[in-house]
Amino acid sequence: xxxxxxxxxxxxxxxxxxxxxxxxxxxxxxxxxxxxxxxxxxxxxxxxxxxxxxxxxxxxxxxxxxxxxxxxxxxxxxxxxxxxxxxxxxxxxxxxxxxxxxxxxxxxxxx
Amino acid sequence: xxxxxxxxxxxxxxxxxxxxxxxxxxxxxxxxxxxxxxxxxxxxxxxxxxxxxxxxxxxxxxxxxxxxxxxxxxxxxxxxxxxxxxxxxxxxxxxxxxxxxxxxxxxxxxxxxxxx
Numbered sequence: 001x002x003x004x005x006x007x008x009x010x011x012x013x014x015x016x017x018x019x020x021x022x023x024x025x026x027x028x029x030x031x032x033x034x035x036x037x038x039x040x041x042x043x044x045x046x047x048x049x050x051x052x053x054x055x056x057x058x059x060x061x062x063x064x065x066x067x068x069x070x071x072x073x074x075x076x077x078x079x080x081x082x083x084x085x086x087x088x089x090x091x092x093x094x095x096x097x098x099x100x101x102x103x104x105x106x107x108x109x110x111x
Numbered sequence: 112x113x114x115x116x117x118x119x120x121x122x123x124x125x126x127x128x129x130x131x132x133x134x135x136x137x138x139x140x141x142x143x144x145x146x147x148x149x150x151x152x153x154x155x156x157x158x159x160x161x162x163x164x165x166x167x168x169x170x171x172x173x174x175x176x177x178x179x180x181x182x183x184x185x186x187x188x189x190x191x192x193x194x195x196x197x198x199x200x201x202x203x204x205x206x207x208x209x210x211x212x213x214x215x216x217x218x219x220x221x222x223x224x225x226x227x
Contacts, residue, residue, distance in 0.1 A: 035216075041220070042218035042220050042221060044218070087154070099216065103152055
């Protein structure tokens with residue numbers, strides 16, 4: 001089976017930087033995705049890492065360490081609209097490569 | 112505009128009734144998926160389909176059924192056998208089969224099902 005661990009809640013202030021960690025256990029690891037979901041809305045894709053290192057997309061970056069079974073999502077210059085839930089999802093051969101989602105991290109951005 | 116539509120947004124049913132949730136996409140995607148989300152939980156896979164006329168059970172398929180007669184459509188039926196059907200149901204699609212070079216999933220707006 002597959003399991004993922006991420007913090008249930010993170011709080012930060014506008015303009016700050018926040019890091020949301022994700023650790024996973026799986027066999028046949030293929031890649032790690034991140035999704036954002038605003039309350040009551042549809043998840044939207046943020047990033048995908050298959051190789052070690054940092055992927056940067058605007059204010060958001062995602063990091064993967066395959067040897068440590070660990071990744072994180074880094075959000076810079078936080079804005080109020082970034083308040084949402086963030087899910088990491090692991091893709092593995094054991095799950096037919098379909099993403100298995102973590103329980104999500106609720107990010108609360110304060111003014 | 113291309114996208115995924117789900118209807119209805121809110122659905123109420125009496126216990127013991129079957130109900131079918133609609134999911135349509137015009138993205139020309141091969142793969143489609145159904146997830147269930149409970150409060151404070153992640154998304155759990157119910158069923159998925161990589162190609163027309165073929166579908167596979169996910170992690171929590173019991174009490175659900177699907178069909179994939181057309182590429183654009185992947186309806187989900189919640190049967191009376193599902194013990195706790197009240198949840199938020201999300202449909203998604205992706206360009207190619209899982210494990211291919213493109214892994215991004217596109218989600219519909221969801222259907223919130225309440226069984227009374």
